[in-house]
Amino acid sequence: MTIHIPEDKLAEIRNAADIVEIISERVALKKAGKDHIGLCPFHSEKTPSFTVSSTKQIFHCFGCGVGGDVFNFLIKFDGISFPEAVQTLARRYGIQLPSRQMTPSEKKEISERETLFDINKKVLAYYREQLLSRSGGKKALAYLEGRGFTRETINRFGIGYAPDGWDNLLRFFKKEKISERLAEKTGLIVPRSSKTGYYDRFRNRIMFPIVDVTRQVIAFGGRVLDDSKPKYLNSPETAIYNKSRSLYGLHAAKDKCRENETVYIVEGYFDLLAMHQHGITNSVATLGTSLTSGHVKMLRRGYAKKARLVFDSDTAGIKAALRSIGLFMDESVDVEIIVLPAGEDPDSFLFAHGSDAFFGEADSARGAIEFLIDSAVKTHGLSMQGKIRIVDELKQPLADIRDRVARSIYIRYLSERLGVDESAILDRVRNTGEERSKTVTRSSLSAMPSESSQGPNLVKNRIETRMVTMMLQAPDIVSTIENQRITDYFEDKDLKEIAELILSDPPKSREDISQLLNRTTDDSQRQLIASFVIRDECWDQKSCEKLIEQFLSSRKRRQHLLLDQIKSAEQNNNHELLFKLLKEKQKQVVKPD
Ligand SMILES: [Zn+2]
Numbered sequence: 001m002t003i004h005i006p007e008d009k010l011a012e013i014r015n016a017a018d019i020v021e022i023i024s025e026r027v028a029l030k031k032a033g034k035d036h037i038g039l040c041p042f043h044s045e046k047t048p049s050f051t052v053s054s055t056k057q058i059f060h061c062f063g064c065g066v067g068g069d070v071f072n073f074l075i076k077f078d079g080i081s082f083p084e085a086v087q088t089l090a091r092r093y094g095i096q097l098p099s100r101q102m103t104p105s106e107k108k109e110i111s112e113r114e115t116l117f118d119i120n121k122k123v124l125a126y127y128r129e130q131l132l133s134r135s136g137g138k139k140a141l142a143y144l145e146g147r148g149f150t151r152e153t154i155n156r157f158g159i160g161y162a163p164d165g166w167d168n169l170l171r172f173f174k175k176e177k178i179s180e181r182l183a184e185k186t187g188l189i190v191p192r193s194s195k196t197g198y199y200d201r202f203r204n205r206i207m208f209p210i211v212d213v214t215r216q217v218i219a220f221g222g223r224v225l226d227d228s229k230p231k232y233l234n235s236p237e238t239a240i241y242n243k244s245r246s247l248y249g250l251h252a253a254k255d256k257c258r259e260n261e262t263v264y265i266v267e268g269y270f271d272l273l274a275m276h277q278h279g280i281t282n283s284v285a286t287l288g289t290s291l292t293s294g295h296v297k298m299l300r301r302g303y304a305k306k307a308r309l310v311f312d313s314d315t316a317g318i319k320a321a322l323r324s325i326g327l328f329m330d331e332s333v334d335v336e337i338i339v340l341p342a343g344e345d346p347d348s349f350l351f352a353h354g355s356d357a358f359f360g361e362a363d364s365a366r367g368a369i370e371f372l373i374d375s376a377v378k379t380h381g382l383s384m385q386g387k388i389r390i391v392d393e394l395k396q397p398l399a400d401i402r403d404r405v406a407r408s409i410y411i412r413y414l415s416e417r418l419g420v421d422e423s424a425i426l427d428r429v430r431n432t433g434e435e436r437s438k439t440v441t442r443s444s445l446s447a448m449p450s451e452s453s454q455g456p457n458l459v460k461n462r463i464e465t466r467m468v469t470m471m472l473q474a475p476d477i478v479s480t481i482e483n484q485r486i487t488d489y490f491e492d493k494d495l496k497e498i499a500e501l502i503l504s505d506p507p508k509s510r511e512d513i514s515q516l517l518n519r520t521t522d523d524s525q526r527q528l529i530a531s532f533v534i535r536d537e538c539w540d541q542k543s544c545e546k547l548i549e550q551f552l553s554s555r556k557r558r559q560h561l562l563l564d565q566i567k568s569a570e571q572n573n574n575h576e577l578l579f580k581l582l583k584e585k586q587k588q589v590v591k592p593d
Contacts, residue, residue: 005086005106007515009097013086014511016093019070020054025213026077027301028258034536039301041077042066046332053534057510060527060534067530069514082518083110092214112185116240119178119186120209120217126172127160127207127220137161140206143225147270148351153277156252158209162202162222169200187235188220202233208269210234210241210287211251218246221269221287232269234287244294248272248285254303256282263304265291267311267320271346278355291324296331306334308365312345318375325368329400336365369410372397373417387418391428398425399433460528461492463551468495469532470547471502472513474539477548478506486548489555498525 029036040050040061049063060067074085087110131137140161173183189198205222219235249272257263264283275283311321328335380386401407415422490496507513569578
């Protein structure tokens with residue numbers, strides 16, 4: 001790919017950036033020998049095959065084949081372009097990029113995201129000042145303190161206030177010389193329907209900045225101080241804000257989530273603040289939207305194996321719980337449901353009863369299926385009709401359970417609860433499962449690629465694979481390969497191209513490997529290179545020479561075999577075969593003995 005960011009700047013970033021640090025912010029990694037491993041964020045798996053090498057500064061998944069360096073990871077994971085990945089890391093490690101040498105389109109690409117982050121940061125400071133130092137914010141601050149929130153919590157979450165009126169933020173943008181056209185892209189101002197100018201989206205609201213795991217402000221949520229509607233309002237999706245990949249409070253919760261391997265999921269902003277203020281810091285909140293499979297995947301791969309959903313006891317809360325259970329089962333996340341006493345939400349409950357009482361409720365949390373069964377019984381009753389409805393409602397979730405032992409335990413529980421024969425329920429569940437496997441599965445509908453998405457064809461010509469691996473891991477041998485023109489003998493097109501790419505500028509260090517990775521525009525070639533680099537192999541002069549010898553003699557054997565076959569095809573007048581063999585011979589460019 002053509003990049004106009006100077007190579008010395010890229011090298012500086014490569015040197016400063018640590019791939020383990022960057023990836024572990026997004027994926028939970030464990031040390032395994034020299035490397036780090038975790039659950040692959042790019043395909044569904046239960047045992048980790050996603051490997052990150054800190055010595056080689058490379059990642060590679062042995063399951064689906066994805067791989068590359070730190071830039072390639074960010075491009076794939078965050079869905080950004082190469083210049084954006086460069087900029088993200090440059091900012092992160094305090095490296096100044098000279099914009100002079102970049103093309104206008106690179107500048108534009110980098111600057112849009114950068115500008116949105118910058119604007120949001122300024123607006124955060126503006127809202128904070130309104131809350132803490134302006135007369136307009138007094139009632140909002142009094143409201144927060146009246147609900148029991150401490151100054152520490154308010155500061156920790158950067159809570160602010162959007163003053164009443166239609167053009168406060170607009171005037172702020174004018175003062176800061178931020179154009180309205182740019183500011184509109186943050187979603188903070190909205191064009192008037194008359195198309196004459198803009199107005200502030202958030203007015204007279206308590207403002208919650210939504211930050212990503214690297215603590216950049218990506219959006220805002222606002223809550224009214226009274227009973228007016230809508231109670232909550234969020235930024236629309238923008239170039240830097242993707243709702244199905246954002247959870248409120250994750251930046252503050254992630255360390256504790258990893259430590260406890262458990263995450264509490266609540267619904268509202270105030271619920272989240274109350275959880276953290278009461279020391280339950282492994283808590284995140286959905287942002288007024290329902291939980292998506294993207295959220296569940298993100299949590300499972302990055303932060304926790306177990307989720308505890310805390311819901312209001314009202315029917316809306318229970319319905320939300322019912323809807324999300326399948327998402328957790330799809331990702332093999334243990335899920336428990338905590339239903340608080342009638343009329344309570346986590347916020348009111350914690351302030352009234354404290355964290356010990358909350359943990360008491362949490363201890364009696366029910367597993368997802370038990371919860372489903374109990375609420376179905378509550379809804380439909382145990383009349384004959386009711387029982388039929390219950391089995392009908394539960395056959396799908398029961399069929400969704402992948403663990404057979406768990407499934408049979410739940411089926412027995414249901415049969416005992418209803419007084420219905422176990423085998424009758426089992427029959428219904430089986431039929432459902434079969435029907436469903438004929439149609440489409442939920443995980444194949446989800447946003448991220450599933451098990452079925454395979455990486456590059458990993459089964460490659462074995463000896464050529466070894467040769468390329470050697471060229472990458474033992475740079476001293478590359479000149480021998482070049483002098484003897486050994487790559488001419490390669491048969492696999494991809495491997496030959498990679499070998500030639502190596503010859504064109506042989507990599508001598510891990511920085512050079514990273515440069516090589518970004519010289520190829522072909523994703524599958526890049527993944528192959530990463531998979532070769534990450535192998536742990538030892539090369540000395542002798543083993544290198546031995547491999548080259550093996551390679552050449554195998555090529556010669558094949559050539560002789562081909563010549564023999566051609567001869568016998570000629571003798572037998574088998575024209576069809578002869579044509580095929582001659583074509584194959586053409587492909588083999590072999591020097592005379
Ligand atoms: Zn994978």
